[in-house]
Amino acid sequence: xxxxxxxxxxxxxxxxxxxxxxxxxxxxxxxxxxxxxxxxxxxxxxxxxxxxxxxxxxxxxxxxxxxxxxxxxxxxxxxxxxxxxxxxxxxxxxxxxxxxxxxxxxxxxxxxxxxxxxxxxxxxxxxxxxxxxxxxxxxxxxxxxxxxxxxxxxxxxxxxxxxxxxxxxxxxxxxxxxxxxxxxxxxxxxxxxxxxxxxxxxxxxxxxxxxxxxxxxxxxxxxxxxxxxxxxxxxxxxxxxxxxxxxxxxxxxxxxxxxxxxxxxxxxxxxxxxxxxxxxxxxxxxxxxxxxxxxxxxxxxxxxxxxxxxxxxxxxxxxxxxxxxxxxxxxxxxxxxxxxxxxxxxxxxxxxxxxxxxxxxxxxxxxxxxxxxxxxxxxxxxxxxxxxxxxxxxxxxxxxxxxxxxxxxxxxxxxxxxxxxxxxxxxxxxxxxxxxxxxxxxxxxxxxx
Numbered sequence: 001x002x003x004x005x006x007x008x009x010x011x012x013x014x015x016x017x018x019x020x021x022x023x024x025x026x027x028x029x030x031x032x033x034x035x036x037x038x039x040x041x042x043x044x045x046x047x048x049x050x051x052x053x054x055x056x057x058x059x060x061x062x063x064x065x066x067x068x069x070x071x072x073x074x075x076x077x078x079x080x081x082x083x084x085x086x087x088x089x090x091x092x093x094x095x096x097x098x099x100x101x102x103x104x105x106x107x108x109x110x111x112x113x114x115x116x117x118x119x120x121x122x123x124x125x126x127x128x129x130x131x132x133x134x135x136x137x138x139x140x141x142x143x144x145x146x147x148x149x150x151x152x153x154x155x156x157x158x159x160x161x162x163x164x165x166x167x168x169x170x171x172x173x174x175x176x177x178x179x180x181x182x183x184x185x186x187x188x189x190x191x192x193x194x195x196x197x198x199x200x201x202x203x204x205x206x207x208x209x210x211x212x213x214x215x216x217x218x219x220x221x222x223x224x225x226x227x228x229x230x231x232x233x234x235x236x237x238x239x240x241x242x243x244x245x246x247x248x249x250x251x252x253x254x255x256x257x258x259x260x261x262x263x264x265x266x267x268x269x270x271x272x273x274x275x276x277x278x279x280x281x282x283x284x285x286x287x288x289x290x291x292x293x294x295x296x297x298x299x300x301x302x303x304x305x306x307x308x309x310x311x312x313x314x315x316x317x318x319x320x321x322x323x324x325x326x327x328x329x330x331x332x333x334x335x336x337x338x339x340x341x342x343x344x345x346x347x348x349x350x351x352x353x354x355x356x357x358x359x360x361x362x363x364x365x366x367x368x369x370x371x372x373x374x375x376x377x378x379x380x381x382x383x384x385x386x387x388x389x390x391x392x393x394x395x396x397x398x399x400x401x402x403x404x405x406x407x408x409x410x411x412x413x414x415x416x417x418x419x420x421x422x423x424x425x426x427x428x429x430x431x432x433x434x435x436x437x438x439x440x441x442x443x444x445x446x447x448x449x
């Protein structure tokens with residue numbers, strides 16, 4: 001029998017029915033439940049589980065009596081460390097069947113570290129306003145529920161196998177009502193999606209994504225059916241390298257995400273309207289390819305081996321920068337010369353051992369450091385003139401005393417301390433006397449004076 005409370009380090013400590021506390025920004029608590037653990041999975045056998053956020057809130061942490069009968073508000077697959085984020089811990093166990101909770105066989109939703117708290121905040125503090133963005137899955141034969149009216153007019157409709165011709169026609173008619181809606185194709189687990197010729201039904205579509213089609217998709221030629229004024233595109237990794245040259249026709253493209261595709265990658269330099277670019281599992285010798293992108297505001301470099309960032313200050317006018325698990329990257333000094341930067345996100349850069357001086361980053365408001373095991377000295381954060389929020393996620397190597405450089409920063413409003421244990425997190429929060437970071441920072445908004 002488990003010794004409660006505890007913060008799990010692997011899913012070996014988890015059992016279906018366990019519940020954990022989710023501290024909220026107003027001092028109350030929401031509740032998470034463990035639904036399932038798949039220890040035979042090919043990925044995440046020791047770390048992943050299926051969890052739920054309950055439709056419950058209380059002035060004290062949840063108990064087995066308090067949560068009795070409460071339904072599921074949201075569910076998804078999550079990493080076990082999510083439970084301890086923000087000071088949560090597993091408090092007890094209550095049989096799922098006692099509350100009528102059943103677990104779907106297939107779970108397609110994956111939670112980020114902050115999702116349970118964010119969902120609970122939206123439900124219990126913000127009053128569950130209608131979502132500004134929705135995601136819905138469809139499949140032939142289409143139903144009235146699949147084609148129900150959109151409450152937001154913005155989001156993604158996705159399918160993982162070809163629809164019938166008649167259903168593509170119905171879907172196209174639905175899409176014409178929502179010009180801000182995007183279409184995503186993925187999976188093709190039945191092998192039906194080999195190309196993008198179905199886009200002939202959507203000559204008006206301005207937002208499209210094709211990913212998780214590794215050994216299925218063999219050509220991007222179907223993109224020719226899309227209008228020249230497409231605004232957003234995403235192309236995922238495929239076994240056969242695809243020719244990106246066709247992207248050159250989309251001169252008004254604002255958002256582009258590419259994973260693992262390098263054939264005619266130089267086409268990016270011609271897409272001078274780009275504002276948001278993500279390159280994943282792609283290695284650049286340096287950033288010279290990006291210099292023509294004068295309008296670029298957001299840049300994500302994920303995986304790959306792009307080690308030379310010296311040209312970064314000459315790339316657009318960056319407001320958001322994310323660097324994640326880049327092999328061999330050691331020098332991030334260029335980050336200290338980005339005067340428009342609002343939001344800096346660094347994750348799992350194994351060989352980065354120090355933060356740069358940030359005194360030139362006069363607009364920087366949030367710094368997110370996650371699994372940055374080489375970073376122990378937080379004093380460079382004191383040099384950021386307008387720093388308001390600091391997120392330290394999965395920074396287990398730090399001790400509460402390592403956060404002392406954050407004390408007294410004149411503009412600092414909130415700190416998320418994810419130091420690997422409830423005891424350390426609580427001590428860090430008490431040391432700083434600041435609330436936890438909640439919600440997203442909109443880097444598109446100008447920095448207040």
